Amino acid sequence: MKDNFSTQSDKYAKYRPSYPKELFNYLDHIISNKNNAWDCGTGNGQIASILSKTYNNVYATDISQSQIDNATKTDNIFYSVQAAEKTNFNENFFNLIVVAQAIHWFNFDEFYTEVKRTAQKDALLAVIGYGRLKISKEIDDLISDFYVNIIGKYWDKERKYIDEDYKTIPFPFNEIESPKFENVQLWSLEHLIGYLNTWSAVKHFIKQNNYNPIEQLQIEIEKVWGTETTKAIHFPILLRVGKIEK
Template identity: 60%
Template sequence: MKDNFSIESDNYAKYRPTYPAIFFDYLNSIVPSKQNAWDCGTGNGQVAYELAKTFACVFATDISQSQISHALQADNINYSVQPAEATNFEKNQFDLIVIAQAIHWFDYERFFEEVRRTAKRGGIICAVGYGRIEVSKQIDQRIKHFYQEIIGAYWDKERKYIDEHYNTIPFPFNEIQAPRFVNKLQWTREHLLGYLNMWSAVRHYIRQNGHNPVNQFEHELDGYWDNRQTKEVRFPLMLRIGQLADF
């Protein structure tokens, strides 16, 4: 698993999109037992924090100590620095395993073996992520150009799984067809720019070229989004949900 997000993890926690309450309501409806959940690749702990509202114990892991140091806290969340593919968890421990915007970084074969080892029989695995941000026709066109033409060559190869909406990720479980969800948030222009600055391709671009491409993109927003405006932004959720064989 790669670690592209330890640097400025405080900003990552600030600008990363959240997930809608209706998504967590749906998860709760399909997981009957609420004893133990694993938030794998927890990042800033936003998913762990929501799961902690309904599960007795939440175990949240990440390979970045910096991310975990800035994660949201609750009494029933246990954070630890561990790779997804090799943990110290017990066999048959989890009712639910969630991977939010992280599974595309994993060694799939090794991770799925760890899922089979640590999940309870009949347990649920949920890989969730969000697609490219949507704001308006004019702004979306500029984001698309920035994404593809300006920083396109700087994305890690794993980014293709997001571009393919997680449909091409191996998923050897009894798949459950889930509803479609769209996350709708109210953002300022500053929040959008902060979010773009967290993109791994932007970080790679800066390291190779010595300047930040988001600065030029900011000028392209002039006339479409001023600093005083709040706009609705939308993130279509990518979702793969499966059940471990109950045998």
């Protein structure tokens, strides 16, 4: 599993989007036993924090100590630095396993073996993510051109799974057809630029070229942003849910 997010983990926690509450209401509705949940690839603990409100115990893992240091803390969230593919958790332990915006970095076969080992019979695996943001046609066109033509070659090959809406990841579980969700955020221009700076391809670009390409993009977006202090930012939610049969 790659670690592209240990650097600037404080910015990751500040600028990355949250997820709609309707998504977690749905997961709560389809899971009756809420004893132990695993938030794998927890990052800043965003999902773990939400799960902690309905689960007795939430175990949150990440390979980045820096991310965990910046994560949300509560009494029933237990953080640890562990790879997704090999953990110290007991067998038949979890009622829910969640991976949010991270599974594309994993070794699928090894992770799914660990899922099957640590999950209780008929537990659920929820693979969550979010696609490319949409704001307005003018801004979307600028960001799309930047995404493809400026930083396109700097994306890790695993990024394709997000561009393909997680539809092409292996998923050897009894899949449950789920409703579609959208995440809408009200962001300032400063927040949008902060978010774009968390893209791993931007970090790779800066490392190779010694300058930040976001600076020119920001100039272009400022020209068409308008007078609003904030704008609605739309993220399509990617979701696949599977029952873990044993």
